[in-house]
Amino acid sequence: MPELPEVETIARELRPLVVGQIITDAWFDWPNQIKHPAPSAFAGAVRGREIVSVERRAKWLIFSLGPALATGEPAVLAIQVKMTGQLDVVPRDAPRDKHVHVVLGLDDGRELRLRDTRKFGRVALYTAHEADAVLGALGPEPLGEAFSLREFRRLLRARRARLKTLLMDQAFLAGVGNIYADEALWRARLHPLRTADSLSEAEVRRLHRAVRSVLRQGIANRGSSISDYVGADGEPGDNAEQLAVYRRTGEPCLRCGREIARIVIGQRSTHFCPRCQREPLSAGEPSR
DNA sequence: ACGCCTACCTGCTTGC
DNA sequence: TGCAAGCAGGTAGGCG
Numbered sequence: 001m002p003e004l005p006e007v008e009t010i011a012r013e014l015r016p017l018v019v020g021q022i023i024t025d026a027w028f029d030w031p032n033q034i035k036h037p038a039p040s041a042f043a044g045a046v047r048g049r050e051i052v053s054v055e056r057r058a059k060w061l062i063f064s065l066g067p068a069l070a071t072g073e074p075a076v077l078a079i080q081v082k083m084t085g086q087l088d089v090v091p092r093d094a095p096r097d098k099h100v101h102v103v104l105g106l107d108d109g110r111e112l113r114l115r116d117t118r119k120f121g122r123v124a125l126y127t128a129h130e131a132d133a134v135l136g137a138l139g140p141e142p143l144g145e146a147f148s149l150r151e152f153r154r155l156l157r158a159r160r161a162r163l164k165t166l167l168m169d170q171a172f173l174a175g176v177g178n179i180y181a182d183e184a185l186w187r188a189r190l191h192p193l194r195t196a197d198s199l200s201e202a203e204v205r206r207l208h209r210a211v212r213s214v215l216r217q218g219i220a221n222r223g224s225s226i227s228d229y230v231g232a233d234g235e236p237g238d239n240a241e242q243l244a245v246y247r248r249t250g251e252p253c254l255r256c257g258r259e260i261a262r263i264v265i266g267q268r269s270t271h272f273c274p275r276c277q278r279e280p281l282s283a284g285e286p287s288r
Numbered sequence: 289a290c291g292c293c294t295a296c297c298t299g300c301t302t303g304c
Numbered sequence: 305t306g307c308a309a310g311c312a313g314g315t316a317g318g319c320g
Contacts, residue, residue, distance in 0.1 A: 118297045
């Protein structure tokens with residue numbers, strides 16, 4: 001399900017619901033979803049810790065936890081909801097459907113539940129040091145200060161990959177997925193098969209603006225709900241209706257009216273306007 | 289560095 | 305109706 005705007009929405013909605021709560025217990029029924037530490041050690045490692053804050057980094061939800069004991073070290077609970085994960089905070093006695101696979105008990109009698117049809121979601125408890133290492137391997141936050149036009153230009157010029165692939169590479173740029181990559185490229189009028197090092201200065205500028213604007217708009221609309229996604233309040237986001245190309249194959253381009261096309265790049269559906277987003281020149285053709 | 293493949297999972301939609 | 309194939313917002317690991 002979610003990309004940066006959806007995870008940001010979850011973090012914002014979860015924050016007031018869980019900050020200040022003590023985790024009283026942990027339960028799970030699909031050990032593959034517990035990434036770290038060993039599933040057998042997980043419950044003991046989270047029990048007794050206070051949820052101090054809820055933030056987002058890339059597509060991860062980051063819960064800062066207090067020490068487990070008076071003398072213990074703080075910890076970081078990291079959750080990736082991936083394709084179909086949803087987080088709910090509900091009373092302990094609320095019915096639990098079969099797709100709930102991880103549950104953290106809270107000391108006021110509610111539970112934080114990960115409901116995840118495809119079981120791709122992952123939960124990890126890290127030391128601060130481990131969390132720094134994992135999150136440090138990710139690229140810059142596209143809405144952060146460090147992601148300047150200058151920095152984006154520098155990153156792009158060093159790479160020869162296709163734009164679509166690169167925008168979705170979490171080590172290159174953190175938080176963009178299939179929806180917002182297609183939307184940003186449409187807005188920037190760049191073909192998804194263009195290579196990073198082929199962009200003119202004006203094109204780099206358009207893409208920089210486009211990436212940031214599609215993400216900001218996504219957040220403002222509380223995310224794009226295509227099928228599964230809901231925020232932590234259980235409500236779908238409103239951004240799907242604002243998407244210009246994603247899953248709009250055959251519909252008219254909002255700029256020029258040409259039918260939106262679908263191709264596959266890196267095994268992912270890619271939607272674009274064949275007129276507004278012209279094909280890259282193949283090798284050997286004279287440049288414009 | 290880069291592209292491509294497979295895996296991980298379940299459920300919905302499409303086409304015969 | 306049944307059944308198989310194709311599709312899905314993500315990512316890790318392996319190969320060439």
